[in-house]
Amino acid sequence: MIPTDPNLGMGQVYEPGAFWDEMFESRGRPREQYTALAARLSTLSPDDVGRRQRAADLSFVARGITFAVNQDPNGIEKIIPFDLIPRIITSAEWTRIERGLEQRVRALNLFLHDVYHEQRILRGGVVPPELVLGSRGYRREFRGAEPPLGTYTHVVGSDLVRDGSGDFYVLEDNLRTPSGVSYVVENRRVLKRVWPEIFRDHDVRPVEGYPQDLLQTLLSVAPADVDDPRVVLLTPGVHNSAFFEHAFLAKAMGVEMVQGSDLFVDDALVFMRTTTGRQRVDVIYRRVDDDFLDPIAFRPDSLLGVAGLLAAMRMGRVTVANAIGTGVADDKAIYAYVPSIIRYYLDEDPLLPSIRTYIGADTADRRYILEHLDDLVVKSVDESGGYGMLIGPHAPQRDRDEYRSRVQANPRGYIAQPTLALSRHPCWAAEHLEGRHVDLRPFVLFGRDVRVTPGGLTRVALRSGSLVVNSSQGGGAKDTWVLAS
Amino acid sequence: MLCRVADDLFWIGRYVERAISVSRLVEVTQHLALDAGGSDFWAPLVADAARGRDADIEYHLAFDERNDNSLVSSVAHARAIARGVRESIPSEMWEELNTLHFWLASPEARHVQSTFHREARARLQHVQGLADATLARDEPWQFLSLGTYLQRADGVTRLLRQQVHLLVPASDAEDTSVRCLAVLRSCGSAEAYARYYSLAVEPKRLVEFLLLNAVFPQAVRFSLDRAHDMLHAIADRRAAAGNARGPAIRTLADVRHFVGRSTIDEVFEYGLDAFLDNVQNAIGAVAAELTDTYLRSQPRPPQLAGAGLGDGALQQ
Numbered sequence: 092m093i094p095t096d097p098n099l100g101m102g103q104v105y106e107p108g109a110f111w112d113e114m115f116e117s118r119g120r121p122r123e124q125y126t127a128l129a130a131r132l133s134t135l136s137p138d139d140v141g142r143r144q145r146a147a148d149l150s151f152v153a154r155g156i157t158f159a160v161n162q163d164p165n166g167i168e169k170i171i172p173f174d175l176i177p178r179i180i181t182s183a184e185w186t187r188i189e190r191g192l193e194q195r196v197r198a199l200n201l202f203l204h205d206v207y208h209e210q211r212i213l214r215g216g217v218v219p220p221e222l223v224l225g226s227r228g229y230r231r232e233f234r235g236a237e238p239p240l241g242t243y244t245h246v247v248g249s250d251l252v253r254d255g256s257g258d259f260y261v262l263e264d265n266l267r268t269p270s271g272v273s274y275v276v277e278n279r280r281v282l283k284r285v286w287p288e289i290f291r292d293h294d295v296r297p298v299e300g301y302p303q304d305l306l307q308t309l310l311s312v313a314p315a316d317v318d319d320p321r322v323v324l325l326t327p328g329v330h331n332s333a334f335f336e337h338a339f340l341a342k343a344m345g346v347e348m349v350q351g352s353d354l355f356v357d358d359a360l361v362f363m364r365t366t367t368g369r370q371r372v373d374v375i376y377r378r379v380d381d382d383f384l385d386p387i388a389f390r391p392d393s394l395l396g397v398a399g400l401l402a403a404m405r406m407g408r409v410t411v412a413n414a415i416g417t418g419v420a421d422d423k424a425i426y427a428y429v430p431s432i433i434r435y436y437l438d439e440d441p442l443l444p445s446i447r448t449y450i451g452a453d454t455a456d457r458r459y460i461l462e463h464l465d466d467l468v469v470k471s472v473d474e475s476g477g478y479g480m481l482i483g484p485h486a487p488q489r490d491r492d493e494y495r496s497r498v499q500a501n502p503r504g505y506i507a508q509p510t511l512a513l514s515r516h517p518c519w520a521a522e523h524l525e526g527r528h529v530d531l532r533p534f535v536l537f538g539r540d541v542r543v544t545p546g547g548l549t550r551v552a553l554r555s556g557s558l559v560v561n562s563s564q565g566g567g568a569k570d571t572w573v574l575a576s
Numbered sequence: 577m578l579c580r581v582a583d584d585l586f587w588i589g590r591y592v593e594r595a596i597s598v599s600r601l602v603e604v605t606q607h608l609a610l611d612a613g614g615s616d617f618w619a620p621l622v623a624d625a626a627r628g629r630d631a632d633i634e635y636h637l638a639f640d641e642r643n644d645n646s647l648v649s650s651v652a653h654a655r656a657i658a659r660g661v662r663e664s665i666p667s668e669m670w671e672e673l674n675t676l677h678f679w680l681a682s683p684e685a686r687h688v689q690s691t692f693h694r695e696a697r698a699r700l701q702h703v704q705g706l707a708d709a710t711l712a713r714d715e716p717w718q719f720l721s722l723g724t725y726l727q728r729a730d731g732v733t734r735l736l737r738q739q740v741h742l743l744v745p746a747s748d749a750e751d752t753s754v755r756c757l758a759v760l761r762s763c764g765s766a767e768a769y770a771r772y773y774s775l776a777v778e779p780k781r782l783v784e785f786l787l788l789n790a791v792f793p794q795a796v797r798f799s800l801d802r803a804h805d806m807l808h809a810i811a812d813r814r815a816a817a818g819n820a821r822g823p824a825i826r827t828l829a830d831v832r833h834f835v836g837r838s839t840i841d842e843v844f845e846y847g848l849d850a851f852l853d854n855v856q857n858a859i860g861a862v863a864a865e866l867t868d869t870y871l872r873s874q875p876r877p878p879q880l881a882g883a884g885l886g887d888g889a890l891q892q
Contacts, residue, residue: 154667155659155674329660342663353578366582366715366810366870367817 105524111257111514112526113178124179124574127292132176137522140175144519146285147173156277158332172567173278174518175286178529178549179293185545185573188251188259191443192533193541194433196247199266199420200537201436203243206419207234217435218428222452225503226425227473228267228418230381232388236405238414239312240539245376245412246305247535248272248547251443253514260511261443262530264429266421267413268378271548271568272301272534273336276343278548278570294575296545301534302343304542309374311538312410320373322346323363325354327379327395337378351379356399361409374410375400381415423472423506424450447509451502460498460507464491467507469498482558484510513558516569518551528552530560531571545573577664582719583871584661589723591654592673596700597731597762598647602638603693604761611754638693639686647696648680654703666710672703715810722806722866729799730859732763732786737852743779753777760786763794783848784840796855800832803862810870822869824862831858 107115114125121129132140148170151157157168180188205212206223213220223229248269250262275298283290306322313320326337328350341348353363354372362369377384383393388401403409419425427448430441449456449467460467464483471479481494498505515526533547549569550560560566638647655677662670676699679685685692704724711717739759743752756777760766763786772789773781789795807828811821835855843851 152678153675154671155662329656334659338663342667347578347581348663349578350580353580364579366577366579366719367814368819 105517106526108515108526109255110512110526110528111253111255113253113514113516113529114176115517124181128177128179128289131289131292132524140519141521143285144175147175147281150281150284151277154277156274156335158335171274172551172553173281174527174551174553174567174569175282176517176519176524177282177289177570177572178516178531179572179574180531180546182574182576184259187442188533189543191259191261191441192247192249192535192543194437194439194442195249195261195264195429196244196535196537196541198433198436199247199264199429200241200243202432203414203417203420204241205436207236207416212432212435215435217431218425219452222422222424222428222450222503223419226419226422228381228416228420228422230416230419232401233405233414233416236414237407238404239315239407239410242312242537243414243417244420245308245312245414245537247537248532249535251531251533252511255512255514257514259443259531260446261429262446262511263423263426264421265532266417268333268380269532269534270333270336270378271532271550272544273339274568275534275544275546275548275571276301277339278568282570293572295572296575298544298546301544302340304536304544305340305376306344306346308536308538308542309376309410309412312412313373314407314410317373321371322374322376323349323354323372325349325351325375325377325379325397327351327383331378333378340376346376351383351393351395351397354397354400356397356403359399359403359406359408361397361400361403372409374412376412381418384411384415418473423448423470424452424503427506446511449507451498451505451507456507457498457502460505461495463507464495466510468510469494469505469507472504472506480559482510485558510558513552516549516551518553518567518569520555525555527555528558528560529569546571577715577719579871581661581664582715583867584657585664585716585719586723586866586871588654588657588661588665588673589720589725590727591650591657592700592703593724593727594645594731595647595650595654596697597728597735598637598645598650599693599697599700600764601735601762602634602647604758606634608754608758651677651680651700664716666706668710669703669706672699672706676700676703715813718806718810722803722810725799725803725806726859726863728794729796729803730856732794732796732799733852733855733859735759735762736783736786737849737856740779740783740848740852743782752779756782765792765794768792768794780840780844783843787843787852788835788838788840790836797832797835800828800835804828804832807862807866814870820869822865824865824869827858827865828862831855831862834858 105115105118107118114121114129116122151170151173155168157170202212206229210220212218213223244266246269248265248271250265251259252262253259279298309322310320322344323346324337324341324344326334326348328334331337337348347363349363355362355364357369361372361375363372379395382390383395385396385398385400386393387398389396400409400411401415404411404415426445427450430445433439433441449460451457451460460469464481467483469481469483474480481490483491494505513528513530516529517524518527529549529551531547531549534544536542536544549571551567551569552558552560553567636643636646640646641648641652643649651673655673658665658670658673676696679699680696685695707717707720711720736759739755743756743759756779757766760769760777760782765786769777769782769785772785785792785795787796790797790801792798807825811825815821831854838846838851
């Protein structure tokens with residue numbers, strides 16, 4: 092096909108730049124899996140692409156696919172900016188990611204079972220006990236509990252990034268209540284609607300099976316004595332930033348979406364209040380944080396939780412997914428030990444590499460961090476969403492000084508990693524394509540077996556040059572294709 | 577279904593119906609105000625504080641966000657509730673309420689005055705139509721419809737109560753037919769009335785039609801009958817699960833009989849104002865009893881006592 096409109100910003104003018112570009116090997120030369128998309132794009136005018144982009148944006152607003160931003164009092168409901176140029180992952184790349192994630196999730200669940208039982212790994216000196224037992228995510232209240240199948244993390248969303256050489260790394264694991272999967276499904280739906288033509292050139296693996304897979308996973312961990320288990324989704328309510336996703340998943344699974352006030356515990360059984368009386372609940376897919384889950388066990392001021400839930404869980408009368416206390420395993424300091432954790436429990440080498448991580452609590456690492464603040468990304472170990480983070484090379488001296496004193500005052504609270512040259516992907520910027528940094532959050536389900544939904548959420552740092560992809564910080568998203576062959 | 581969700585559906589039904597009737601009322605009075613002596617039609621509708629020029633009152637009824645009963649407030653309420661239970665209603669219904677809410681706030685909606693109310697109502701009725709066409713005839717639909725019909729019975733009763741003394745001519749010389757027609761139009765009932773009684777509008781026939789007709793959907797009797805059907809099914813299901821039906825079904829059956837077994841002459845003999853007050857109070861009682869039995873959380877089990885959660889908190 093002959094490029095008809097160079098203004099579109101295709102090969103001729105799109106600059107892959109000094110980063111790993113997901114679409115182009117070099118200026119004007121698309122990677123093999125992108126050749127059909129590049130050819131298709133070169134036949135379109137900017138008007139045509141712009142029209143489809145607007146149609147997509149309108150569709151998100153009309154359908155109320157919105158999120159709330161924590162720290163923005165005016166940002167009651169926003170859409171996640173959607174970039175309509177899809178990201179394409181080859182079947183070979185995906186197989187590697189899939190195996191790597193499965194290995195990681197199995198090892199982390201063995202780790203969780205261990206640290207809440209015998210603590211062999213701590214006694215063996217593989218992971219420093221004070222890092223585990225002192226983690227904000229460690230819940231001694233859950234020690235000795237036996238979640239069905241030994242599964243602690245039924246839903247995992249790990250963040251992967253590609254560096255300058257094109258290798259995938261795990262940037263962090265989200266083992267508590269990871270969100271974003273609804274956008275995986277909705278982005279696909281919207282792109283199919285506004286740009287059906289491009290799907291004809293490719294064999295894209297579907298993603299809409301996720302809710303059914305999630306339901307199967309939840310059913311597989313129901314208390315053993317229940318014949319026909321009832322699953323519910325527990326949401327903090329309409330003001331939560333991920334409320335759309337809660338509603339989306341409940342609807343797609345055909346289960347009730349409940350709030351804490353809809354549930355109560357009686358004789359260690361959990362019930363929901365219905366118009367015909369009380370009904371027993373067997374599995375709770377909770378999107379409420381540990382702290383708020385049970386006012387008796389945790390924060391007494393929580394109105395979002397269910398009093399007595401922890402006791403019911405410990406007695407095996409109800410399964411809560413994810414289990415309590417999984418946050419210890421996605422603590423950013425524990426992250427540094429995940430390769431050792433994989434070797435310890437599985438006797439295998441990690442298939443997906445982690446990023447070199449300097450731990451504030453370690454004397455030598457701390458010295459390195461303080462001497463290299465200019466080069467490092469410093470992160471608070473128990474914050475997420477792109478908050479509590481210093482990007483050394485881009486930050487003003489004032490911020491670096493502030494983080495220096497923070498690390499000195501609370502070394503256990505911080506880790507640092509080299510600043511990565513995150514890969515970029517062409518994105519539609521009003522009139523043409525421009526490279527923007529991206530990451531990838533695949534979703535892993537773990538009940539009786541491990542299932543990884545093909546693709547995941549590709550998050551985009553939409554501001555030119557920005558490395559922060561979090562939706563709460565102005566990040567956008569792309570549809571992510573895994574090719575069948 | 578969850579008490580909270582049932583409550584929310586009930587209120588979506590009420591708010592959508594309320595929005596439709598407010599919109600109709602505003603449009604009818606816009607027309608009426610163009611005729612001689614028509615503008616005092618507003619008077620009974622608004623609190624003293626809001627009275628002023630017609631344009632102000634129209635703003636108050638249609639667009640004032642501080643007026644909890646205005647068109648935009650009703651839609652905003654319905655939309656906010658629907659957002660919280662979007663997993664329990666058809667997606668199209670939620671999307672229509674969502675886009676309607678944004679449309680009402682848009683400048684283009686208000687610029688085209690001549691078609692504004694017609695379009696607003698068409699979209700609200702689309703919401704009702706979607707529910708009718710896509711919801712299974714089980715509890716969610718029954719609670720939604722219960723809200724719709726109780727609201728309608730309440731709204732028509734209220735309108736009659738406010739207008740009726742203005743409909744009866746003070747002297748033989750006064751012609752109230754324009755005002756009577758306006759009342760009928762406010763209930764979307766003028767054409768149906770004409771088919772029943774011809775266009776010669778008599779206040780007594782008007783009251784008979786809007787209050788006692790058993791087959792016309794805007795009539796109080798029809799609405800109470802439908803509300804009763806819904807609550808009956810709901811109460812049966814609760815009884816089948818071994819729980820008490822609660823007093824609401826009895827109260828609703830009583831008021832339904834009170835209306836259904838009266839002739840128009842008996843209504844006037846009883847005293848129209850007293851009759852309407854009776855119906856109004858009964859509808860209020862049904863709503864309160866309904867909330868107690870079906871929509872509010874059940875009493876807390878003993879384990880929860882002392883956990884620091886007041887009843888108010890459980891309702892949030």
